[in-house]
Amino acid sequence: METNFSDYVNDAVRVLVLLNAVKDRKSIKATENKIKLFDYYLKFPCTMLSNDFQITQQWNFDEYYAFFHWKPNLVRYRQSLNYLRAKGLIEKISEGNLIIYRITDLGIVALDSINSPYKNRLIELANYFIPKVQRLSDKKIEEIILEKSKTCIKNGGVNYENPNQD
Numbered sequence: 323m324e325t326n327f328s329d330y331v332n333d334a335v336r337v338l339v340l341l342n343a344v345k346d347r348k349s350i351k352a353t354e355n356k357i358k359l360f361d362y363y364l365k366f367p368c369t370m371l372s373n374d375f376q377i378t379q380q381w382n383f384d385e386y387y388a389f390f391h392w393k394p395n396l397v398r399y400r401q402s403l404n405y406l407r408a409k410g411l412i413e414k415i416s417e418g419n420l421i422i423y424r425i426t427d428l429g430i431v432a433l434d435s436i437n438s439p440y441k442n443r444l445i446e447l448a449n450y451f452i453p454k455v456q457r458l459s460d461k462k463i464e465e466i467i468l469e470k471s472k473t474c475i476k477n478g479g480v481n482y483e484n485p486n487q488d
Contacts, residue, residue, distance in 0.1 A: 333402040335441055336364045336410075338433045341412055341425035343448040344376045350456050352423045358399055359463045364444050369470050370451070 340360050344350040363370045401429070403423060406412040411429035415422050433441070455463055 336361050339444040339448050355460050367447050
């Protein structure tokens with residue numbers, strides 16, 4: 323299976339944005355599973371947030387097939403997490419019986435140095451949805467993902483039209 327290197331870069335940026343967004347939230351333990359579930363919101367915002375977040379940009383074509391990816395590629399996530407750890411941008415910590423991930427100071431500096439509409443959009447999305455789902459269990463978030471994906475399939479996919487265009 324061939325994967326474009328830019329997919330790994332995009333994955334790494336999303337993970338950094340997520341870990342930065344949850345770093346001061348004591349109620350969120352950023353486990354590998356929690357990162358994958360939250361990342362689904364960032365990766366497929368039209369599917370997950372279209373009913374309650376005004377989508378004003380055209381999103382990627384993969385969004386149309388979001389329902390195929392509700393169980394993310396574990397190997398690719400581990401590769402992204404290991405890459406970020408190797409670069410010193412995140413750290414892996416044992417906390418009780420959990421393994422959690424945290425963004426490091428170097429990770430915050432690296433994230434702040436990225437100046438792109440993509441990163442800015444991810445930050446906006448993370449700041450919107452995390453407060454809405456932070457108290458939900460992983461199982462409940464997974465149920466929401468399945469429900470939204472099924473609704474997307476039933477309705478014939480995602481509407482990619484920009485609502486601000488005539």
